[in-house]
Amino acid sequence: xxxxxxxxxxxxxxxxxxxxxxxxxxxxxxxxxxxxxxxxxxxxxxxxxxxxxxxxxxxxxxxxxxxxxxxxxxxxxxxxxxxxxxxxxxxxxxxxxxxxxxxxxxxxxxxxxxxxxxxxxxxxxxxxxxxxxxxxxxxxxxxxxxxxxxxxxxxxxxx
Amino acid sequence: xxxxxxxxxxxxxxxxxxxxxxxxxxxxxxxxxxxxxxxxxxxxxxxxxxxxxxxxxxxxxxxxxxxxxxxxxxxxxxxxxxxxxxxxxxxxxxxxxxxxxxxxxxxxxxxxxxxxxxxxxxxxxxxxxxxxxxxxxxxxxxxxxxxxxxxxxxxxxxxxxxxxxxxxxxxxxxxxxxxxxxxxxxxxxxxxxxxxxxxxxxxxxxxxxxxxxxxxxxxxxxxxxxxxxxxxxxxxxxxxxxxxxxxxxxxxxxxxxxxxxxxxxxxxxxxxxxxxxxxxxxxxxxxxxxxxxxxxxxxxxxxxxxxxxxxxxxxxxxxxxxxxxxxxxxxxxxxxxxxxxxxxxxxxxxxxxxxxxxxxxxxxxxxxxxxxxxxx
Amino acid sequence: xxxxxxxxxxxxxxxxxxxxxxxxxxxxxxxxxxxxxxxxxxxxxxxxxxxxxxxxxxxxxxxxxxxxxxxxxxxxxxxxxxxxxxxxxxxxxxxxxxxxxxxxxxxxxxxxxxxxxxxxxxxxxxxxxxxxxxxxxxxxxxxxxxxxxxxxxxxxxxxxxxxxxxxxxxxxxxxxxxxxxxxxxxxxxxxxxxxxxxxxxxxxxxxxxxxxxxxxxxxxxxxxxxxxxxxxxxxxxxxxxxxxxxxxxxxxxxxxxxxxxxxxxxxxxxxxxxxxxxxxxxxxxxxxxxxxxxxxxxxxxxxxxxxxxxxxxxxxxxxxxxxxxxxxxxxxxxxxxxxxxxxxxxxxxxxxxxxxxx
Numbered sequence: 001x002x003x004x005x006x007x008x009x010x011x012x013x014x015x016x017x018x019x020x021x022x023x024x025x026x027x028x029x030x031x032x033x034x035x036x037x038x039x040x041x042x043x044x045x046x047x048x049x050x051x052x053x054x055x056x057x058x059x060x061x062x063x064x065x066x067x068x069x070x071x072x073x074x075x076x077x078x079x080x081x082x083x084x085x086x087x088x089x090x091x092x093x094x095x096x097x098x099x100x101x102x103x104x105x106x107x108x109x110x111x112x113x114x115x116x117x118x119x120x121x122x123x124x125x126x127x128x129x130x131x132x133x134x135x136x137x138x139x140x141x142x143x144x145x146x147x148x149x150x151x152x153x154x155x156x157x158x159x
Numbered sequence: 160x161x162x163x164x165x166x167x168x169x170x171x172x173x174x175x176x177x178x179x180x181x182x183x184x185x186x187x188x189x190x191x192x193x194x195x196x197x198x199x200x201x202x203x204x205x206x207x208x209x210x211x212x213x214x215x216x217x218x219x220x221x222x223x224x225x226x227x228x229x230x231x232x233x234x235x236x237x238x239x240x241x242x243x244x245x246x247x248x249x250x251x252x253x254x255x256x257x258x259x260x261x262x263x264x265x266x267x268x269x270x271x272x273x274x275x276x277x278x279x280x281x282x283x284x285x286x287x288x289x290x291x292x293x294x295x296x297x298x299x300x301x302x303x304x305x306x307x308x309x310x311x312x313x314x315x316x317x318x319x320x321x322x323x324x325x326x327x328x329x330x331x332x333x334x335x336x337x338x339x340x341x342x343x344x345x346x347x348x349x350x351x352x353x354x355x356x357x358x359x360x361x362x363x364x365x366x367x368x369x370x371x372x373x374x375x376x377x378x379x380x381x382x383x384x385x386x387x388x389x390x391x392x393x394x395x396x397x398x399x400x401x402x403x404x405x406x407x408x409x410x411x412x413x414x415x416x417x418x419x420x421x422x423x424x425x426x427x428x429x430x431x432x433x434x435x436x437x438x439x440x441x442x443x444x445x446x447x448x449x450x451x452x453x454x455x456x457x458x459x460x461x462x463x464x465x466x467x468x469x470x471x472x473x474x475x476x477x478x479x480x481x482x483x484x485x486x487x488x489x490x491x492x493x494x495x496x497x498x499x500x501x502x503x504x505x506x507x508x509x510x511x512x513x514x515x516x517x518x519x520x521x522x523x524x525x526x527x528x529x530x531x532x533x534x535x
Numbered sequence: 536x537x538x539x540x541x542x543x544x545x546x547x548x549x550x551x552x553x554x555x556x557x558x559x560x561x562x563x564x565x566x567x568x569x570x571x572x573x574x575x576x577x578x579x580x581x582x583x584x585x586x587x588x589x590x591x592x593x594x595x596x597x598x599x600x601x602x603x604x605x606x607x608x609x610x611x612x613x614x615x616x617x618x619x620x621x622x623x624x625x626x627x628x629x630x631x632x633x634x635x636x637x638x639x640x641x642x643x644x645x646x647x648x649x650x651x652x653x654x655x656x657x658x659x660x661x662x663x664x665x666x667x668x669x670x671x672x673x674x675x676x677x678x679x680x681x682x683x684x685x686x687x688x689x690x691x692x693x694x695x696x697x698x699x700x701x702x703x704x705x706x707x708x709x710x711x712x713x714x715x716x717x718x719x720x721x722x723x724x725x726x727x728x729x730x731x732x733x734x735x736x737x738x739x740x741x742x743x744x745x746x747x748x749x750x751x752x753x754x755x756x757x758x759x760x761x762x763x764x765x766x767x768x769x770x771x772x773x774x775x776x777x778x779x780x781x782x783x784x785x786x787x788x789x790x791x792x793x794x795x796x797x798x799x800x801x802x803x804x805x806x807x808x809x810x811x812x813x814x815x816x817x818x819x820x821x822x823x824x825x826x827x828x829x830x831x832x833x834x835x836x837x838x839x840x841x842x843x844x845x846x847x848x849x850x851x852x853x854x855x856x857x858x859x860x861x862x863x864x865x866x867x868x869x870x871x872x873x874x875x876x877x878x879x880x881x882x883x884x885x886x887x888x889x890x891x892x893x
Contacts, residue, residue, distance in 0.1 A: 020854050031592050069228070515860060
């Protein structure tokens with residue numbers, strides 16, 4: 001019986017028809033294509049994209065620069081007496097990130113000791129294409145602060 | 160296609176042709192170059208030339224503190240970043256002596272098994288398209304996309320995850336993740352059945368893979384081949400079972416073993432492994448313990464002077480090991496990777512000799528190489 | 536300005552010689568133009584259908600639903616640089632693509648797209664009704680492969696050479712079963728003319744695919760192999776030989792190879808439809824109850840069947856893996872040739888017995 005079945009299998013090409021049936025079924029399935037410029041995927045809340053900096057929260061500890069595995073965060077600061085309070089404060093001169101080498105590992109965000117973080121990557125931005133990597137991908141403090149704000153995920157959302 | 164034997168050479172001046180297969184060739188899965196000696200279509204000799212993707216990762220490890228090296232490991236086997244992370248942080252934890260909390264261990268197993276599925280999906284996709292079946296490629300990538308979305312929701316990256324830290328996990332699972340992941344692993348076996356419907360019984364697929372590139376168990380062991388390639392040769396060796404790490408001792412799964420050692424058996428092993436991985440993930444999601452996700456650890460990890468450790472995990476492609484030597488400082492003194500693909504690739508010339516060029520393409524697929532890992 | 540040339544033209548058109556000389560040429564040109572357009576849209580249809588089979592959309596950006604995509608592709612291919620490798624054999628390299636296209640197009644001159652005119656003045660749906668059309672078709676179909684071999688050899692590229700070699704092997708093993716498969720219907724119809732064969736099916740009241748199921752199968756498999764389509768696309772084998780024989784070709788010459796492949800697909804389908812599926816005849820041509828189907832013109836039936844075939848080609852491409860070189864030969868020599876020979880034998884016996892019968 002099994003010999004007969006094997007013989008029938010051999011001449012009836014059932015295996016090939018099974019394959020055709022599978023692809024044929026998919027002909028009528030819903031397609032998974034996302035038509036990019038018109039439809040865009042919303043990145044996940046934790047998606048590590050473009051940086052954003054809050055210079056007021058930043059305590060100029062430079063831990064982020066030190067924890068960066070490829071050393072692309074450049075921070076300069078100086079001390080200044082605040083005329084209102086009379087206290088000495090650190091003031092940022094420069095907070096630049098050379099995005100073209102960045103691998104978006106998020107270690108800088110993790111190193112940041114302030115609460116909430118002063119530097120974060122969860123801006124849900126992935127459209128960083130540029131015509132000039134030397135200029136456009138070197139991001140200064142002003143650019144980091146003015147980047148489109150997207151909500152950062154909060155700890156309550158974490159299950 | 161004969162005539163290139165001694166007689167043919169004497170009579171007609173025929174000789175074997177040298178053929179450069181790669182480094183720019185769609186079937187070499189990256190930038191590997193194979194120097195082939197072919198007699199017509201039959202391969203007389205095969206000599207892999209590697210190093211086109213060398214980035215000095217092992218040297219980079221020495222220049223950075225332990226925790227900064229995790230993103231570098233992502234870039235070794237870039238289709239299985241979580242597994243690289245797992246092997247590396249495991250080695251560092253052993254070296255420094257950190258106890259990982261149970262919840263973190265379960266999360267790690269979930270991530271590693273999802274990564275195994277996605278790595279096998281990439282393998283199946285490319286293997287099938289190399290052999291000429293175009294459609295499984297898209298079906299596989301459809302499912303892989305779901306896994307990448309899960310990764311994105313967990314750690315914010317899709318490919319280069321950087322999702323583990325020495326001592327535990329950097330993030331807890333986000334809300335709803337467990338349900339979404341559970342949904343995926345519940346659906347997944349049906350998808351595997353779909354791929355299998357296209358390939359497993361297909362007579363063309365069988366003719367292209369059965370008996371092609373037979374690797375006897377002795378040869379496989381002699382070459383240091385591990386993973387599905389070894390299990391396809393009938394050797395039941397899986398580090399998850401043999402030396403359980405993380406939470407693997409606490410979950411049930413089978414290690415598929417097939418005895419013929421040909422391309423078809425290796426294909427069957429990997430297909431079954433995908434199902435088993437889904438099973439492991441399902442169990443882990445059910446038993447996920449609560450508690451902390453990060454061990455108590457100093458901010459700067461330091462290894463003891465002259466401490467050395469080797470830690471290996473069962474990656475999607477086989478044994479992936481990290482050998483780290485400490486010198487008392489915050490950086491590894493030396494870090495060596497035991498790259499799976501590199502070891503497995505060594506068996507390729509052995510399998511390719513006497514095969515046809517079409518077989519070679521199937522063989523490169525069945526070895527499942529990732530050049531980022533081979534060249535480091 | 537003198538308009539005398541117009542008078543001359545008017546006079547010339549009236550001459551019987553003109554019709555004799557130029558009318559077939561004009562018809563042929565129209566047919567070729569239609570076929571070019573058909574091919575361009577066949578490529579488009581293939582890409583879209585493959586996309587649908589693979590749960591994606593395919594090209595849908597150029598024009599509404601991507602309908603202008605083939606035009607864009609043609610323009611792109613036309614303006615691209617026509618590169619010739621440094622040490623290529625120039626004349627052969629330049630000749631090869633034309634050798635692939637020309638025979639495929641010439642075959643269309645004998646394909647009957649529709650019935651012969653029943654009333655005077657009605658359109659005749661074929662360029663010419665050659666009395667040895669079947670031989671003509673088989674002869675020309677085998678010519679096309681020389682282009683592939685020549686192109687592979689002349690490119691001075693090892694991958695192309697291997698592609699050409701594979702193609703040579705494929706030609707040798709699949710020409711024979713393809714030719715033999717056509718012998719069965721030929722014997723049943725008692726005619727070598729394609730129009731005659733269709734009329735033979737009308738006489739029999741049955742498509743030849745029914746009594747000649749084996750020949751039909753063999754012809755179809757051999758046809759897929761002849762056109763280098765999946766699962767027999769070894770000569771190009773993108774993942775093995777990096778497009779094989781046309782690795783080095785670019786621009787117009789690449790387009791010609793492409794054209795040749797798709798023209799061949801249409802030819803194989805058209806011949807299969809003519810010989811086995813009753814050409815312009817409606818389904819079940821002898822069943823009177825289905826006479827209302829005759830309202831659909833024969834040409835429409837013909838093209839409907841051809842498109843069904845083309846869809847099969849595309850479906851196969853979306854489903855099957857590729858054969859290996861030696862397995863292809865194996866299939867050709869050990870299965871298809873014996874099968875078609877047996878079919879010829881049995882058909883011959885039956886024809887002889889029925890003819891001698893009471």
